[in-house]
Amino acid sequence: MLWRSDCLVQAMAAQNWLKRKGIPTSIVIGVDKSGDEGSDAYAWLRAGDLIVTDGNIDNFTVILDDHAEFRGKIRNPSP
Numbered sequence: 001m002l003w004r005s006d007c008l009v010q011a012m013a014a015q016n017w018l019k020r021k022g023i024p025t026s027i028v029i030g031v032d033k034s035g036d037e038g039s040d041a042y043a044w045l046r047a048g049d050l051i052v053t054d055g056n057i058d059n060f061t062v063i064l065d066d067h068a069e070f071r072g073k074i075r076n077p078s079p
Helices: 006-020
Strands: 026-033 041-047 060-065
Touching: 006 026, 006 041
Parallel strands: none
Antiparallel strands: 026 041, 026 060
């Protein structure tokens, strides 16, 4: 494996579990804002405004949000 993807696996597992409970969620993927060479990507799950899998996302810029409103689009949140 080239890199670990624990965060994506956790977000997908939580999304599956919450979907069975009828709770809509969105997997979000971001990249580290620091711009350092070898910047990291990170995935988390949100339900509305609640970050479900990890709340430490301040250093990440959203590049993908699978919520229907954003599906297929890249968006940059305001700083």
